[in-house]
Amino acid sequence: MKKSLSLIAALSAAVYLGPLTLTANAAENQDPIKLTLHDWTGQLLTTKIMGEVLKEGGYNVEYVTADYIAQFAGLKTGDLHVAMEIWETTGREAMDEAVATGSVENLGETGMLAVEEWWYPAYMKEVCPGLPDWKALNDCAEEFATPETAPNGRYLGAPVTWGGFDDERVEALEMDFEVIHAGTDAALFAELQSAYQRKAPIVLWVYAPHWAPFKFDGEWVEFPEYSKECYQDPSAGINPDMAYDCGKPRGPIWKVSWSGVKDKWPGAHKAIKAFHVENDEMGAMVTKVDLDGKDLDGVVKEWMDANKDRWSDWISK
Amino acid sequence: MSQVGAGEHSPEVRSAGISLTGAPLWLGLFAMTWIFSSYGRDFSKALDARWIMKYPAGWRLPFKRDISDAMKWLVEDASFGLFTFKEFTRGIAWLIELPYDFVRAAVIDGFVVGVGSEASQIAPSLSWIAIIAVVVAIGRVAKDWRLAALVGGCFLYLAVFGQWDSAMVTLASVLISVPIGVAGGLLLGIGAYRWPLFDRILRPILDLMQTVPVFAYLVPILFLFGFGPVSALVATIIYAMPPMVRVTTLALQGVPTEIREFGAMVGCTRRQMMWKVLVPAAAPSLMVGVNQVIMLSLNMVIIASMIGAGGLGFEVLSSLRRLDIGAGLEAGIAIVVMAIALDRLSQAFAVRPTPTHDEIESLQKAGLVKRHPWSSTVLAVALVTGLVGLMLPAAQSYPASLTLTTGPFWADLVEFINVNFFDQFEAAKTFMLTYLLLPVKRFLLGIPWPWGVAIITLAGWRFGGWRLALLAGGLTLFIAANGLWGKAMTTVYLCGVSVLLASLIGIPLGVLSAENERANRIVSAVIDTLQTLPSFVYLIPVVMLFRVGDFSAMIAVVLYALAPAVRYAAHGIRGIEPQLIEAGIVSGCTRWQLLRKIKLPLALPEILLGLNQTIMLALSMLVITALVGTRDLGQEVYIALTKADSGRGIIAGLSVAAIAIILDRILAASARNARARLGLET
Numbered sequence: 001m002k003k004s005l006s007l008i009a010a011l012s013a014a015v016y017l018g019p020l021t022l023t024a025n026a027a028e029n030q031d032p033i034k035l036t037l038h039d040w041t042g043q044l045l046t047t048k049i050m051g052e053v054l055k056e057g058g059y060n061v062e063y064v065t066a067d068y069i070a071q072f073a074g075l076k077t078g079d080l081h082v083a084m085e086i087w088e089t090t091g092r093e094a095m096d097e098a099v100a101t102g103s104v105e106n107l108g109e110t111g112m113l114a115v116e117e118w119w120y121p122a123y124m125k126e127v128c129p130g131l132p133d134w135k136a137l138n139d140c141a142e143e144f145a146t147p148e149t150a151p152n153g154r155y156l157g158a159p160v161t162w163g164g165f166d167d168e169r170v171e172a173l174e175m176d177f178e179v180i181h182a183g184t185d186a187a188l189f190a191e192l193q194s195a196y197q198r199k200a201p202i203v204l205w206v207y208a209p210h211w212a213p214f215k216f217d218g219e220w221v222e223f224p225e226y227s228k229e230c231y232q233d234p235s236a237g238i239n240p241d242m243a244y245d246c247g248k249p250r251g252p253i254w255k256v257s258w259s260g261v262k263d264k265w266p267g268a269h270k271a272i273k274a275f276h277v278e279n280d281e282m283g284a285m286v287t288k289v290d291l292d293g294k295d296l297d298g299v300v301k302e303w304m305d306a307n308k309d310r311w312s313d314w315i316s317k
Numbered sequence: 318m319s320q321v322g323a324g325e326h327s328p329e330v331r332s333a334g335i336s337l338t339g340a341p342l343w344l345g346l347f348a349m350t351w352i353f354s355s356y357g358r359d360f361s362k363a364l365d366a367r368w369i370m371k372y373p374a375g376w377r378l379p380f381k382r383d384i385s386d387a388m389k390w391l392v393e394d395a396s397f398g399l400f401t402f403k404e405f406t407r408g409i410a411w412l413i414e415l416p417y418d419f420v421r422a423a424v425i426d427g428f429v430v431g432v433g434s435e436a437s438q439i440a441p442s443l444s445w446i447a448i449i450a451v452v453v454a455i456g457r458v459a460k461d462w463r464l465a466a467l468v469g470g471c472f473l474y475l476a477v478f479g480q481w482d483s484a485m486v487t488l489a490s491v492l493i494s495v496p497i498g499v500a501g502g503l504l505l506g507i508g509a510y511r512w513p514l515f516d517r518i519l520r521p522i523l524d525l526m527q528t529v530p531v532f533a534y535l536v537p538i539l540f541l542f543g544f545g546p547v548s549a550l551v552a553t554i555i556y557a558m559p560p561m562v563r564v565t566t567l568a569l570q571g572v573p574t575e576i577r578e579f580g581a582m583v584g585c586t587r588r589q590m591m592w593k594v595l596v597p598a599a600a601p602s603l604m605v606g607v608n609q610v611i612m613l614s615l616n617m618v619i620i621a622s623m624i625g626a627g628g629l630g631f632e633v634l635s636s637l638r639r640l641d642i643g644a645g646l647e648a649g650i651a652i653v654v655m656a657i658a659l660d661r662l663s664q665a666f667a668v669r670p671t672p673t674h675d676e677i678e679s680l681q682k683a684g685l686v687k688r689h690p691w692s693s694t695v696l697a698v699a700l701v702t703g704l705v706g707l708m709l710p711a712a713q714s715y716p717a718s719l720t721l722t723t724g725p726f727w728a729d730l731v732e733f734i735n736v737n738f739f740d741q742f743e744a745a746k747t748f749m750l751t752y753l754l755l756p757v758k759r760f761l762l763g764i765p766w767p768w769g770v771a772i773i774t775l776a777g778w779r780f781g782g783w784r785l786a787l788l789a790g791g792l793t794l795f796i797a798a799n800g801l802w803g804k805a806m807t808t809v810y811l812c813g814v815s816v817l818l819a820s821l822i823g824i825p826l827g828v829l830s831a832e833n834e835r836a837n838r839i840v841s842a843v844i845d846t847l848q849t850l851p852s853f854v855y856l857i858p859v860v861m862l863f864r865v866g867d868f869s870a871m872i873a874v875v876l877y878a879l880a881p882a883v884r885y886a887a888h889g890i891r892g893i894e895p896q897l898i899e900a901g902i903v904s905g906c907t908r909w910q911l912l913r914k915i916k917l918p919l920a921l922p923e924i925l926l927g928l929n930q931t932i933m934l935a936l937s938m939l940v941i942t943a944l945v946g947t948r949d950l951g952q953e954v955y956i957a958l959t960k961a962d963s964g965r966g967i968i969a970g971l972s973v974a975a976i977a978i979i980l981d982r983i984l985a986a987s988a989r990n991a992r993a994r995l996g997l998e999t
Contacts, residue, residue: 036544039623039634065625066544069959070536074544094960147747148866156865160952161959182865183946183955186637186857193640194861197732198739211639290639 029264032062034081036071040185041296042209042286046084046110048300049311050275056304057315059268069094069161076103078258082272087114088251089207090162095256105259107269109252111276112209116164116248118155118221119206119213121192123199132222134173137203141176144201149178156191156204157181164205165231165244172242173223177203192216209282211290223247267315274314350772354763361765369765371802378798385964392540406541414547417493424448424492425485444706444713445476447699448485452658454691459665471658479720480629480651487628487655490546490621491614494553498610502558503603506565507591516566523559528933528977530940530951531556531620532958533970539624540963549617549626557613564606568599601668608663612849615656619851620940629655630851637857642731643724649854656849731858739862746868754814754867761810766797769806773979781986788982792975801950801972808949808976811867811942812935815874819931823879824924827886828912837887844880852877852941860945870942877941878934885927889920919995925988929981936977950976 033054035047051061064080072094074080086095098104120131127143130136144153155177157166166179182188188204189212195202196216203221206212223246229236230246237245255272262269285303288294304311353360361369368376395402422428428440443451449472456465475484509516531552538555542548572595580594596603622630629652636644706713764772770793777789796805830837856873863869893916901915917924939951946952950973957966 034544039631039638041635041639064545065622065627065631067623067959070539070624070961071544073536073540073961079543146864147743148750159946161956180865181946183942183944183952186634186640186853187860187865187945189640190857190860191864194735194739194864197735200739 028059028267030060031264032060033261033265033268034062034064034079036066036074036080036083037063038066038068038085041211041289042282043085044296045282045285045289045300045303046112046275046277048296049277049303050082050084050272052300052304053271053275053311053314054268056311057267057271059265072098072104075256075258076101078103078260080258081261082255082257084255084272084275085110085112086254086256088253089114089116089164089249091254092251093163095254098256103259105257105262107255107257107273110255111278112253112282113250113279114207114253115220115250116158116205116207117223118203119218120203120221121196121199121216121218124201124203124218127201132219134175134221134223137221138173138175138177144177144203149180151176153177153203155179156188156202158185158188158205158207159183164248166205168242168244169223169246172237172239172245174239209279209286211286214283214287215291221247226250271314346772346775350764350768351760353765353768354760357763357765357768369767372766372797372800374800376798377800380799381962381964381968383964384967385962388537388540388963391537403541407543410542410547410551413493413497413550417489417546417550420492421486421489424489425482441703441706441713442485443699444702445481445715446702446712447695449473449476450698451695452662454695455662456665458691459662464661464665468658468662471654474654475651476715477719477721478647478651479717479722480632480648481715483627483629483632483648484651484655486626487615487618487630487652490550490553490626490628491611491655491659494550494557494614495607495610497550498554498558498614499561499607501554502561502606502610503565503596505558506562506606507569507596509562509566510569519562523562524978524981525971525974526555526559528936528974529967529970530937530954530973531617532940532954533966533973535620535624535958536961536963536966539961545625546627549621549624552624553614553617553621553626556617557610560609560613561606564609565599565603568602568606569595571602572598604663604666608660611659611663612656615652615659615849618652619853633851633853637853640857641724641728642858643722643727645854645857646727647723649850652851653846653849657845731861735861742862746863750868754810754871757814758807758810758867761806761813762803764806766802769802770794770797776983777979780983780990785982785986789979792979796972796975799968799972801953801969804948804950804953804969805972805976807947808936808939808951808973811870811947811949812874812932812939812976815871815878815935816928816931818871819875819878819935820882820928822875823882823927823931824886826879827883827888827927828890828916830883831887831890840883844883847876848880852938853944856941856945865946867947869945870947873942873945874935874938877938878931881927881930881934883927885923885930886920889923889927890916892923893919922988922992922995925984925991929984929988932980932984933977936973939973 035051037044037047047063051063054061064074066074066080068091071080071083075083076098086092095104095106099106118134118137120137124143125131128136128140130139141153142151144155145151146154148154153176155166155170157179158164158181160181169175170177170179182191192202192204192206192212193216194200206218206220224230224238226247226249227236231243231249234241234243237243239245255275257269257272261272285299288299289296358370361367367373391402393403397405400408423443425442427438427442429438449469452472453465453469456468475481505519509519534555535548535552538548538551542551576594576598577590580590585594618626618628618630619633620630622628622634629648632648633645633652636642636648702712710716770790773793774786774790778786796802826840830840852873855876856869859869859872863872897915897919898911901911906914939947939949940954941951943949943951943955950969953969954966954973957963957969
């Protein structure tokens with residue numbers, strides 16, 4: 001049963017990939033390495049680039065669509081093998097929990113830095129000249145009000161599942177804002193696009209790398225700088241009685257894998273560890289796909305052709 | 318579920334319900350609830366008894382943890398001796414994956430041997446021309462050239478609008494999940510027909526399968542069946558099978574006794590009786606179930622794509638994620654188009670006349686090719702395009718340069734509306750929020766939970782006797798005891814307001830389409846589209862125009878839940894005995910009087926059933942509304958999914974099911990009472 005299972009898995013992988021004419025040089029284990037795909041373009045690009053590099057190294061690769069957090073269940077059991085983007089800001093908790101079980105391994109930083117913060121379109125500066133300072137933002141809170149939230153301003157936060165402590169932040173900094181949580185990031189950016197078309201007031205959660213900061217002209221709000229103490233110790237920061245009286249942490253985007261990858265495909269393990277791409281590079285690629293409407297696989301191929309030296313270095317290590 | 322749920326309770330219970338027509342009683346109770354709702358908070362503060370408003374954490378039942386632990390045990394330790402439970406489910410997954418991979422290879426991927434870098438293709442997949450030829454031939458065989466042209470046109474849309482590859486992935490999963498769903502449903506339905514005890518055990522399970530949101534059991538499915546398309550297929554089958562089971566049982570029960578007696582007379586064995594007599598005799602009704610399975614499978618496309626099914630659902634999600642509304646709509650329409658094609662085909666097969674004896678005889682004399690004209694044609698087309706495709710790629714896959722897109726048009730349209738009419742929309746929204754949504758929300762959220770439990774129990778008793786009272790009270794207590802009272806009330810509020818609006822719009826539309834054939838055709842086309850178009854497609858433009866919040870969620874729910882209100886109202890009016898209407902005309906009723914005094918009251922039971930279905934659909938939309946940020950049970954289920962917390966998800970899912978079951982039973986009981994009052998049922 002086991003044997004036929006892997007045969008089928010291999011067959012199906014082959015089916016997904018279509019014919020390939022490559023000389024296998026590493027070829028440690030012919031079982032496909034399963035990389036997870038999520039539903040945002042940046043992650044698809046990172047994963048496909050890694051996948052293509054591994055293919056060049058003679059490995060078999062299979063892409064599996066999985067939920068961002070739910071995938072950890074699969075990574076622990078070895079159903080899935082590699083997840084290329086775990087954000088410090090949203091995935092840290094789940095990642096640490098998984099790594100602690102010993103079945104999941106952290107393969108280090110991707111080189112990209114996750115930024116998540118309150119963001120406003122540039123035209124809001126005319127209405128509220130003191131921006132990007134958070135105090136100035138608070139002074140013009142009424143400009144951001146809607147009938148449901150008046151007299152408080154309306155801040156559109158991320159889905160509750162993303163965490164982020166915005167409710168706590170508003171309270172700790174005594175801001176006159178009401179936090180409304182969007183359910184998905186599609187809804188989040190739909191509202192931004194709508195407001196931007198009308199030049200209507202809006203302040204919302206935006207993250208990078210993402211196409212939105214490229215497409216829309218705007219800035220991050222400047223909060224008191226993040227520190228660990230500010231989140232954990234109420235006495236630190238501006239408000240002596242409450243935590244979260246500062247901005248959000250910025251942190252790396254991590255790569256993780258099933259811990260069995262190291263023994264089964266040692267070369268691939270090294271290559272994934274070596275993978276390194278930076279924000280601007282990724283941002284430009286995301287823009288090509290999402291805004292210029294280019295084909296994703298085409299953009300990946302373009303990158304592969306342009307960066308042969310870089311990635312051949314990863315597999316040879 | 319109501320049509321089937323009806324008729325469960327004994328007649329004596331019903332008479333208890335109507336002997337007391339208690340309008341004053343209900344008014345009194347409503348007034349009391351109002352008072353409790355308005356002053357409950359102050360009251361609980363004054364008495365220093367916070368437990369009245371908020372179910373104390375210390376009294377909560379530990380179900381959540383228990384379920385999570387049980388799940389863990391099932392995945393990690395459960396064993397049948399020779400093999401573990403997980404190996405068992407993985408075995409099933411393997412069994413499903415085999416045919417799935419085969420179908421996928423046939424329609425899109427092509428057949429390949431070898432692994433990864435050493436793979437070589439031994440045969441290409443069917444070309445797009447061949448697949449269109451197949452569906453056209455099936456259409457012709459099932460009915461006529463008109464149907465063939467329709468389904469051919471549907472599939473041509475997929476090619477022309479660049480949805481072909483995704484659509485074939487979706488088609489492959491439908492081609493696997495539908496037969497499994499149909500076969501499973503048929504067997505379970507036959508079981509329920511044969512053994513009444515099995516029927517009684519199965520019924521509540523089916524209720525749960527239909528009311529627990531899919532998200533709630535996705536996590537356990539992922540654990541057991543692994544990540545990838547198979548889990549999505551399993552979830553789809555669970556979701557789409559129940560109607561088939563119910564329809565099978567009903568259809569078998571509906572086979573005329575003469576046919577059964579005939580079977581007995583010619584000396585059928587039990588097995589022959591079932592498979593040679595009863596099932597063929599019930600076939601037309603069974604096809605209704607098949608049709609439902611197809612529709613529900615396509616409904617699941619979006620959710621399935623979230624856990625790895627890919628295909629059109631993924632196309633919709635990723636388009637909307639980059640706010641490409643046009644592309645999202647085109648992919649959404651592709652799902653509708655596919656639903657139309659499969660629906661028409663399955664319906665045509667349901668009513669297809671069986672060939673006469675002479676026809677069969679003349680066919681048997683003809684040669685192989687002549688006997689199977691359509692199969693031969695299709696085979697020829699497949700071979701020719703396959704061979705030509707080796708040299709000319711356009712014959713194999715539709716050339717990308719010839720695809721059309723309407724994307725920019727939709728983006729411009731939404732922008733135009735947004736820029737020019739936003740203020741009007743905003744005014745309408747503020748009006749609705751102030752005078753309808755917020756007051757209802759405040760009222761429902763203010764009700765102290767002990768009073769809520771009491772009222773629901775009382776309602777259960779008044780409509781359906783002590784058994785219903787026990788069920789309704791118990792389920793309400795279950796929700797409170799899991800600490801979900803507040804979220805449940807938000808759910809009731811959101812669904813309640815949406816159902817109210819859906820009925821206010823839908824029932825008049827239903828009446829209109831019953832009276833006017835042309836209106837009927839337009840209305841049915843619109844509501845059919847609304848039901849099969851994934852709601853995510855219109856949810857994003859709605860958010861652009863109305864912002865994130867309850868109002869946007871409400872619009873999405875109303876659009877989706879409109880269909881049954883319209884259909885049942887129309888059905889109710891059409892089903893009135895013509896003599897009764899003639900009697901009205903003879904006694905000199907005006908059109909308006911005819912409608913108000915005769916038609917509407919007589920259609921009331923059907924309208925109530927429609928209301929019931931509207932509520933069920935509204936509840937099933939909860940998970941989708943969570944995607945725009947409501948704070949209800951749908952959100953709870955969604956959070957549980959993203960945190961991979963089986964226990965939390967299942968409890969929240971069961972709470973949604975509890976609300977659905979309470980409302981279903983109470984409404985079914987009152988529909989029965991109404992029928993009895995009108996003398997339509999003895």
